[in-house]
Amino acid sequence: MYISARERAILTLLVGQEKALPIRDIAKELEVSTRTIQRDLKGIENILEKFQLSLQKEGSTLSIKGEVERQGDVMSYIGGLEHEEFTPEERQVVLLSYLLRAVEPVKLYTLANELHVTVATVSTDLQKAEKWLEAFSLQIVRKRGYGVEVVGDEWIIRTALKKLISENLSEDYFYHLLSRDDIEPPTIVQVALSRLFYYVDVQIIKDVKQVIDEWRQAIERGIVDSSYVSLIIHVTLAVERIKANERMQLSRTQLEKMQEEQEYGLAENLASKLSKVLEMDIPEEEIGYFAMHIHALKWVGQKDEVLYGSDLILAVQVKSLIEMIASKYHLHFDDQQLYKGLFAHMKPALYRIEHKMKIHNPLLAKIKEAYQELFDEVTKAVMTVFKGIAIPEEEIGFIVMHFGSAIELRRMKVNIRALVICSSGIGSSKLLASRLKKEFTEITELHHASLFDLREEQIEQYDLVISTGPIPGRKDYIYVRPYLDNQEVKEIRTWLDEYIHKQKNLLHEFSKQQKELVQRHELSLFERLHDVNQDVLTILHHFEARQLASYTMEENLTSICVAYVKKGALHAAADVVTALLARENSGGLAIPGTHLALFHTRHKDIKVPIFSVYELEEGMYRKGMDDQPTFVKRVLLLLAPEEMEEHRLLFISSISASIIENDASIHLYEYGQEAEIKAYLVNQFKQYLQEMSSEG
The missing domain is CATH 1.10.1790.10 (PRD domain)
Known part of the structure; x- marks a missing residue:
């Protein structure tokens, strides 16, 4: 039981006293305020309760009630308390x-x-x-x-x-x-x-x-x-x-x-x-x-969903950051995981920085030690891409983990299903996984799990379980630190050798189970492909690129939405127009550095996804995503139903991302004709479906 210095002093004054002591006298003796003594009384009561004593409060006085022997026990306990020697x-x-x-x-x-x-x-x-x-x-x-x-x-x-x-x-x-x-x-x-x-x-x-x-x-x-x-x-x-x-x-x-x-x-x-x-x-x-x-929280499976209002500028910045590091190390990051991971981290990170919210990175020292050169290069790239924003080392450390993971994943070879349980967060989990795959070519699949949300059935699915923290109630796992040392590598190597030897007679059953899992997964994939393919057909069916009259933005949007009501794509126009204008007022929709504005929303009155391009007869200034006035010549309209499954939302979001994919795509949306833009969309949609199919 911990007793603070002031609690010890108060108890020493009260124990053995026949008369109640005024609180002001106790405060004076200890050179503190009476308010401070009042705040300590709950702790005093809890301590006395353990000795079957009670604190008597009468007016502004205090005394201890209970057997004299018990009061003596209190003093003996206090006297026997060790004074810890702190470093x-x-x-x-x-x-x-x-x-x-x-x-x-x-x-x-x-x-x-x-x-x-x-x-x-x-x-x-x-x-x-x-x-x-x-x-x-x-x-x-x-x-x-x-x-x-x-x-x-x-x-x-x-x-x-x-x-x-x-x-x-x-x-x-x-x-x-x-x-x-x-x-x-x-x-x-x-x-x-x-x-x-x-x-x-x-x-x-x-x-x-x-x-x-x-x-x-x-x-x-x-x-x-x-x-x-x-x-x-x-x-x-x-x-x-x-x-x-x-x-x-x-x-x-x-x-x-x-x-x-x-x-x-x-x-x-x-x-x-x-x-x-x-x-x-x-x-x-x-x-x-x-x-x-x-x-500012980080959510499991956080996605880059531009339709939710994610900043297109941030998408460009993240891509620029990846390109700078790729150029420095002569690499080509051809997977989307790095982009998605960095975007998911940077969005709340910039919010934390804006609101001066500190973040703790427990692995910062280790990251700088193991990846000093990469840390320095990422720091320079971040300063270039995010000019004027003071991004702290703790945040840069997390960014380095994403890049370090992506670089090591390029070289990995794989052979056994393993589960990594890492309590320090997804970044360190990925980095540890990458190092495991690099060290042990036997590993075929390596998945991540949360220590706090861990379920028994999760563990049973895997051959090898590696954790950076203790797992209560289990012994069949290997306990390591986020950065493997030589002894831990030897321990895992010994386990793998023994396991492979023991499992030779069970390979047939294992293959059968894997086949069943693949079949179930493929069925789910075909269902998702069907949904997205339907959205592709719907968007291409309704797509148009035409000129608008010289009306106000509200009048033009109303005219467009009324037309879609007649086509059966919307239930009603008024509330959708209101939602589009409200979105613009809250954050600006014009894309800086272009003559484009992306008006987008999800609403219950929208039946099917819609994407079209409209040229203003006379350009106008609109609020940009950077809060600066931007001269807009073309309006891009992206609409989606309020209720959509995640795989459909990700597809819709990819349309937004494709707008600013590169200079050529921006130029196409600024000046291209309907047939040219539609051909580009067809190619983008085809590529998206192919990637979706290959990734599963």
């Missing part, structure tokens, strides 16, 4: 945690007692803490007779706390902390870690986890492990800060803008569930803060 690094964790959580100035002697060092040592440690806090634009204020406190915006303080936890808390330990009630910190490092979490009730962490699990099941979207842990820590810190009356401040303008985004609805739903479980009110500003974090 300088561990002291920094405890010191920063203490200062960031404090809601009023802390005396130097209190910090000295907490760390079991002299006041002079604390003063030296504070200088190091100041440097760490400078990265967050936070300041340490020190005044004689006043104490020490961290000064800065509440959201930055929370960001710093989250960073501190992420830097010192492994996901494996966090996983076990949430899964077991009997976990005990085994080393002095974990003692420091327990101090980091001391002010957070572990039960609250578990309650928050339970709510988040129910919430994400309801929205039917998987969150990658790193984002999942980040969200739990983020929400837990918010709950504790709200309870301490340290609340977020968002301007009405910021809040109203956030409320227009779909993430705010998800945040409201999460806040509602939290309110019921924790029996507390969550202010609007905090819901907005939740929404900002949800927006």
